[in-house]
Amino acid sequence: MKSKGLRLSYLILLCCFVFLSRSTAQDVPAKNRSKPFSFPLQLEMRVPFGPTAFPNGSNFYLIYELYLTNFGTSPIHLQRMELLNEDRSGNAPFLSFDSLELKSMVKILGNNNLKDALNIEAGHSAVVYIEAKTSNKTGFPNNIIHRIITSADSLDGAAINTHTTKIQTLKPPVSGSDWIAADGPGNSIDNHHRRGNIILGGHIVNSRRFAIDWKKVRDSVSFSGDAANVHSYFCYGEKIFAVADGIITSATDGLPDNIPGHGKAFHPTVPLTFEKLPGNNIVIDLGDGHYAHYMHMQQGSLHVKKGDRVRKGQLLGNIGNSGDAREPHLHFEVTTSAKLLYGEGIPYIIDHYRLGYQNGFDEVHLNELPKEKQIVDFGNARER
Structure with missing residues (x-):
């Protein structure tokens, strides 16, 4: 009888604990609840061959390619790309490309439909053909980092030098x-x-x-x-x-x-x-x-x-x-x-x-x- 009483007491305590736990969770304001863990944007960014700035008229130009691969499980919708001086933390971008500009710059590998140019499906890759221009009075920073802004997130990466080869x-x-x-x-x-x-x-x-x-x-x-x-x-x-x-x-x-x-x-x-x-x-x-x-x-x-x-x-x-x-x-x-x-x-x-x-x-x-x-x-x- 004593053993049955102990088991009954244990069950009563367990039910009370579950009830209190649920009540406490419901009482926590939504803004204070922790968000489920998730990895950063699963987008690989790389520049296979770094650029070198060259002059034409009153400007300097960089011409190179940025490769993007979606390693996530959902499509990534590109909205904007920005170029920043890597040597200055927290600074504003010195050059940006909006969705309209990106549409003519991006090629989804295996898909020639321009209407889909900004959507990188899970497991797919894209090439961004970049032509950056700046005044020859200011020039380019020595080191650049890219910022990709999507419909849901943003990511900084693919740091490059702007003087990869000697200009002959x-x-x-x-x-x-x-x-x-x-x-x-x-x-x-x-x-x-x-x-x-x-x-x-x-x-x-x-x-x-x-x-x-x-x-x-x-x-x-x-x-x-x-x-x-x-x-x-x-x-x-x-x-x-x-x-x-x-x-x-x-x-x-x-x-x-x-x-x-x-x-x-x-x-x-x-x-x-x-x-x-x-x-x-x-x-x-x-x-x-x-x-x-x-x-x-x-x-x-x-x-x-x-x-x-x-x-x-x-x-x-x-x-x-x-x-x-x-x-x-x-x-x-x-x-x-x-x-x-x-x-x-x-x-x-x-x-x-x-x-x-x-x-x-x-x-x-x-x-x-x-x-x-x-x-x-x-x-x-x-x-x-």
């Missing part, structure tokens, strides 16, 4: 006037160089980040006459020059010109392979791990061979339409590798050029890099 001063690769920097450095959504990311050797690279397709234009067109004839194009056969002293690491010749044609009208004369994409081409070792690539040259026009030492302004060959070229032009880029497409595209500056407007060439630029669609007059590249 080069001579122009061509001479004369009426040159357009087609698909040059910029952030237009239809710029095929800007969004030229590919996987090689298991790594993401973009050798074409600062590539320029140099074409000649007159009255906004690049040819006169028969569009299917390479000789109708104003730049066809134009001379190509060494942009600096260096050593020829490769020189490929022997590929014929294509018949010009875009879209479905493009039929390469020789079936394209990875190695034949640049057509007849030259690579110059500029030193400091930088390499100048000249592509789509005219068959039989090369004046140099592998191992030759060249001087800046030296004649290398002529513009053609070989390889993966739809119309005659010089594809020029500086990268971190002598191998085709394996290097990272890096900025450089050209020692002297003039910018053309409708009223003529009237603005001198010293030690700057032309941007996409600018019309350039290089004068006589060999005399400077």
Whole structure:
């Protein structure tokens, strides 16, 4: 009987404890209750290759990519991105991009629908193509950190330096006037160089980040006459020059010109392979791990061979339409590798050029890099 009484007393005490616990929890004001534990925003942020600021006109620019991966279980809706000086805690952002701007900057991998550009589903990734601009009077901070603001949270991360590589001063690769920097450095959504990311050797690279397709234009067109004839194009056969002293690491010749044609009208004369994409081409070792690539040259026009030492302004060959070229032009880029497409595209500056407007060439630029669609007059590249 005594044992049953003890058990009964224990049950009565337990019921009282549960009752009091529930009553106490209900009596705690909602504002004082602790929130359930949750991890920070599960968004990976990384910049595979850091940028280097370069000048153009009255501004400095940074062009690079920020990769985002959603490691959470719910979609992430991007609303805003801010750039902050990492060396100043608690400061306001010096540059920000709203949702409208982000829409043209973000590419969801595997999804080309622009309407979904700001929604990163769980387990999915996106690339943010960034072009940051600031006055050359203020410049960029040495170190930048990114802030991603979503519909539910925000996250700071992906710290970068704004001077990753050395800026080399080069001579122009061509001479004369009426040159357009087609698909040059910029952030237009239809710029095929800007969004030229590919996987090689298991790594993401973009050798074409600062590539320029140099074409000649007159009255906004690049040819006169028969569009299917390479000789109708104003730049066809134009001379190509060494942009600096260096050593020829490769020189490929022997590929014929294509018949010009875009879209479905493009039929390469020789079936394209990875190695034949640049057509007849030259690579110059500029030193400091930088390499100048000249592509789509005219068959039989090369004046140099592998191992030759060249001087800046030296004649290398002529513009053609070989390889993966739809119309005659010089594809020029500086990268971190002598191998085709394996290097990272890096900025450089050209020692002297003039910018053309409708009223003529009237603005001198010293030690700057032309941007996409600018019309350039290089004068006589060999005399400077």
